[in-house]
Amino acid sequence: MKFSIVYFSAAGHTEKVVRHIAEQLGGVDRVVDLSDPFLKACDFSKDERVVVGCPVYGGRIPSIVAERLGKVSFDATRVVTLVTYGNRAYEDALLELNDVLLTRGAIPVASAAIVAQHSMAPSVAADRPTATDYQNLSVFSRFALQKYDELHAVPVQVPGNRPYRAWSKMPVTPVVSGKCIHCGQCIQKCPTMAIWITDPKKTDPSKCILCMRCVAICPQQARQLPAQAKEAIEKKLAPVAKLTRENEFFF
Secondary structure, eight states: OOEEEEEOOSSSHHHHHHHHHHHHHTOEEEEEETTOTTOOOEEEOTTOEEEEEEEOBTTBOOHHHHHHHTTEEESSEEEEEEEEEOSSOOTTHHHHHHHHHHHTTEEEEEEEEEEOOOSSOTTTTTTOSOHHHHHHHHHHHHHHHHHHHOSSOOOOOOOOOSSOOOOOOOSOOOEEOTTOOOOOHHHHHOTTOOBOSSOTTOBOTTTOOOOOHHHHHOTTOOEEOOHHHHHHHHHHHGGGTTOOOOOEEEO
16 A cells, blocks of 8 residues: 655655655555645545655644645544654654644644754754665664554654744845846745745745755755855754764554
């Protein structure tokens, strides 16, 4: 049996992890990309098997994930969930993701918190996930497969607190250098359509969620965080930059 995947993955790290788990479980069937601003409503039946994942933003799931999961319905569908985080902490994110899915009718039966390269400070957890991380994910997948087949599904217990921690985006947007050739890739791929169609050098701060997709995909490397913001983030993350965090798995 193949597995469907539902994910938000602006920089691509979460998608790789979600796909790896689904492939270990039996292969990828349906794909629901929550970064698609034109995402259509869809539903999953009780008999389907799904893997859901997203990155952690400040100890929470991105608000866009909760919003777009509102278009996805489940009929007591058993799901495996995961969050990826850049070596600091995932705090309430995994709990929040599972809570949102429960409200949509899913039953999270296994969960994981996976260390991945930090999207704003690529030097933090730069080599994660490693080959060893993927080996551990493969073992996790085998145990998770058993949870899909248990007679009575019980929601998995994961760390976190309610109410969830407060968090808000830094009040900045990526800046654009003279290297920009107006290819339009950032405009086409922006999850919130925050970049002006007529001028890719302009970004609407009220729409931008600082997901860093435009920075990651720019073929000219013309987009980046403002220098002051980048410096502040790197300074904040310096104490954990070189730590080797262990992935965490819950059944």
